[in-house]
Amino acid sequence: MGLFDKIKNVFKTKEKEEIEVYDKGLEKTRKEFVSELNILGIKYKKVTDEYFDELESLLIKADIGVKTAFDFLDRLKKRVKKENITDTENLKEVIVDELFLIYVTGENLSDKINMNPTGPTVLLFVGVNGVGKTTTIGKLAYKYKNEGKKVMLIAGDTFRAGAVEQLKIWADKTDSLFFGKENIDPAGVIYEGLENAMKENVDIVLVDTAGRLQNKVNLMNELEKINKVIGKFIPNAPQETLLIIDATTGQNGILQAESFKSITNITGIVLTKLDGTAKGGIVLAIKESVGIPVKFIGLGEGMEDLKSFDIEEYIYGLFKDMI
Numbered sequence: 001m002g003l004f005d006k007i008k009n010v011f012k013t014k015e016k017e018e019i020e021v022y023d024k025g026l027e028k029t030r031k032e033f034v035s036e037l038n039i040l041g042i043k044y045k046k047v048t049d050e051y052f053d054e055l056e057s058l059l060i061k062a063d064i065g066v067k068t069a070f071d072f073l074d075r076l077k078k079r080v081k082k083e084n085i086t087d088t089e090n091l092k093e094v095i096v097d098e099l100f101l102i103y104v105t106g107e108n109l110s111d112k113i114n115m116n117p118t119g120p121t122v123l124l125f126v127g128v129n130g131v132g133k134t135t136t137i138g139k140l141a142y143k144y145k146n147e148g149k150k151v152m153l154i155a156g157d158t159f160r161a162g163a164v165e166q167l168k169i170w171a172d173k174t175d176s177l178f179f180g181k182e183n184i185d186p187a188g189v190i191y192e193g194l195e196n197a198m199k200e201n202v203d204i205v206l207v208d209t210a211g212r213l214q215n216k217v218n219l220m221n222e223l224e225k226i227n228k229v230i231g232k233f234i235p236n237a238p239q240e241t242l243l244i245i246d247a248t249t250g251q252n253g254i255l256q257a258e259s260f261k262s263i264t265n266i267t268g269i270v271l272t273k274l275d276g277t278a279k280g281g282i283v284l285a286i287k288e289s290v291g292i293p294v295k296f297i298g299l300g301e302g303m304e305d306l307k308s309f310d311i312e313e314y315i316y317g318l319f320k321d322m323i
């Protein structure tokens with residue numbers, strides 16, 4: 001079965017709510033990208049150089065990244081030649097197929113969360129101001145609680161007014177344990193929080209941090225200190241350091257990913273606010289330009305609007321109207 005048919009089948013085989021979140025969350029990107037792709041197909045009917053030029057602008061507009069767009073077009077042109085494709089109508093399938101390949105080829109990047117088999121799993125959340133760190137932690141607490149796990153949230157963002165309280169609200173909402181103190185050093189809070197987590201036999205610890213990037217050296221030192229504290233309690237922890245990126249910031253998000261990658265060991269990306277943007281192509285750009293897997297995507301503000309990233313569902317969400 002070709003990928004195109006496989007994706008068509010996604011809708012039949014997966015749970016309906018799962019699909020609906022992608023469907024709704026990617027509506028903006030889909031409306032813009034797919035409807036313009038359809039218009040382009042009608043306008044040209046035949047695959048010409050002009051068609052490719054316009055396709056290129058379309059891809060860049062969807063924020064798949066300039067390099068990704070060029071590579072993609074190169075591959076597409078090769079296939080057009082090899083498979084003798086002349087009608088734009090027949091190209092659609094190849095476009096979906098090639099976009100999928102951008103994501104799955106290359107390095108063997110895992111989108112699974114690395115769990116600690118012998119003790120608490122610690123997930124550390126980093127990212128600049130307002131990208132959705134605290135909200136993502138709340139959503140994940142909800143997810144893990146539903147899976148029957150004992151969850152603790154630790155407020156490592158100790159400086160911004162209201163940050164501790166905001167996380168506490170999420171802990172209450174999701175019936176998770178909570179540890180937080182205002183106006184003390186983040187590493188200190190995390191230390192005390194982990195002491196509690198060990199005592200309470202917690203399965204998953206989600207650690208919030210402050211979003212500051214004004215001073216790279218400070219941030220690097222602070223993250224190093226935090227990592228040391230966490231590693232002292234649990235060998236090999238944090239099991240994951242997840243960088244949160246706001247999809248609506250487009251290429252700026254890619255720059256943030258590169259910057260954070262240079263100061264700490266980022267193991268995965270959470271791409272938030274995909275529901276609020278027509279730049280859904282950023283998922284592909286991040287993989288191609290930064291080489292870090294997207295592990296979760298945020299498709300709304302609600303507790304249930306976080307999904308493990310699934311490339312087939314993502315492609316389905318993008319191309320539903322086309323296939």
Ligand SMILES: Nc1nc2c(ncn2[C@@H]2O[C@H](COP(=O)(O)OP(=O)(O)OP(=O)(O)O)[C@@H](O)[C@H]2O)c(=O)[nH]1
Binds near residue numbers: 132133275298299
């Ligand atoms: N539409 C939409 N909004 C989101 C999503 N994720 C987070 N938000 C919103 O983004 C805003 C900022 O989220 P926070 O979780 O406070 O962000 P933060 O990174 O913790 O911010 P700081 O602590 O100030 O650095 C809130 O209004 C959230 O509701 C998402 O996936 N979709």
Ligand SMILES: [Mg+2]
Binds near residue numbers: 133134135157163208
């Ligand atoms: Mg926050």
